[in-house]
Amino acid sequence: MIDSYVYVITALLPLVSCMLIFQVNPYHALVIRGILGAVTALTYTVLGAADVALTEALVGTLLAVVLYTVAVRSSMVLRLGVLKSAIAGGEAGDPQPVSFKQLTTDLQTVFSNHHMRVELVPYPNREELHQALVDKEIHATCHSSETCTDHQPYDITIRLPRLYDILRAELASSTAHLTYMSSSDSVSAHSSIHPSIHSSVHSSESEEAHP
Amino acid sequence: MNLILIGMILALLIPLYEVWKDDDIWQTMLAFSSVSTKTAVMILFISVLRDDWMIGVVGVIILSVGNAGFMLLAHILKRMGDT
Numbered sequence: 001m002i003d004s005y006v007y008v009i010t011a012l013l014p015l016v017s018c019m020l021i022f023q024v025n026p027y028h029a030l031v032i033r034g035i036l037g038a039v040t041a042l043t044y045t046v047l048g049a050a051d052v053a054l055t056e057a058l059v060g061t062l063l064a065v066v067l068y069t070v071a072v073r074s075s076m077v078l079r080l081g082v083l084k085s086a087i088a089g090g091e092a093g094d095p096q097p098v099s100f101k102q103l104t105t106d107l108q109t110v111f112s113n114h115h116m117r118v119e120l121v122p123y124p125n126r127e128e129l130h131q132a133l134v135d136k137e138i139h140a141t142c143h144s145s146e147t148c149t150d151h152q153p154y155d156i157t158i159r160l161p162r163l164y165d166i167l168r169a170e171l172a173s174s175t176a177h178l179t180y181m182s183s184s185d186s187v188s189a190h191s192s193i194h195p196s197i198h199s200s201v202h203s204s205e206s207e208e209a210h211p
Numbered sequence: 212m213n214l215i216l217i218g219m220i221l222a223l224l225i226p227l228y229e230v231w232k233d234d235d236i237w238q239t240m241l242a243f244s245s246v247s248t249k250t251a252v253m254i255l256f257i258s259v260l261r262d263d264w265m266i267g268v269v270g271v272i273i274l275s276v277g278n279a280g281f282m283l284l285a286h287i288l289k290r291m292g293d294t
Contacts, residue, residue, distance in 0.1 A: 005217055012227075025236075031230075034281075038247045038250040039246070039250060041250060045266055050266050053254075053273070057269075057273040117291070
């Protein structure tokens with residue numbers, strides 16, 4: 001004879017698993033995985049398997065969720081190499097570092113739509129910055145550009161094609177010049193490939209300068 | 212007694228609805244803590260109902276360890292928000 005509440009408790013299980021499946025944000029999904037672990041432990045207990053419930057609570061709710069949170073946190077990140085002077089200048093409040101701050105805010109906005117973080121990794125000079133990109137310590141570099149400083153004061157060099165595609169499509173208020181560097185250490189010709197982005201950025205910049 | 216348990220299950224549906232509806236991660240964490248505590252208390256209630264001490268011990272362990280895991284998870288999420 002099975003009590004009626006057992007059926008109701010068991011019906012909670014597919015409900016929570018559907019919520020877990022249809023969740024797109026990885027962090028929300030992990031928390032819902034914890035909820036699923038709690039409900040599963042309850043179900044196992046009601047059905048009489050106390051040892052299985054204990055294992056589910058310890059492993060499913062505690063260990064798996066915490067370990068996966070650490071894994072998601074360290075993998076879904078854009079490591080952006082910057083010069084130390086750029087970060088230090090932002091605190092001093094110069095006009096150019098203000099646009100650098102704006103640029104990092106834009107980057108964070110773009111990547112937060114993809115549930116990613118932007119982590120700034122400071123380097124003392126440009127040679128070490130470039131070497132870190134070649135050595136795959138960082139995913140992208142951002143430094144002030146030597147040419148065309150009026151319209152695009154920053155150069156962003158990216159070595160991952162997917163990140164380059166995301167930035168090219170979504171970085172709207174761009175004060176930066178995007179460059180894709182393939183793994184064979186050859187910088188591709190960016191301006192000839194994507195002239196439309198250049199023209200649009202130039203026009204928006206000139207509108208801001210002369211309203 | 213069954214009616215009390217059915218009432219507890221209905222109370223369990225409230226944080227589940229909150230998880231489904233809300234987008235804030237901390238609201239989700241609050242709902243997680245609510246669900247975790249509610250299921251542990253339900254396990255304790257069922258253990259008393261069935262006079263089964265083994266289930267009772269499992270309920271106590273889940274209740275205490277669940278809070279520890281919750282604090283760990285909250286700390287990781289908080290550090291993620293800081294950086």
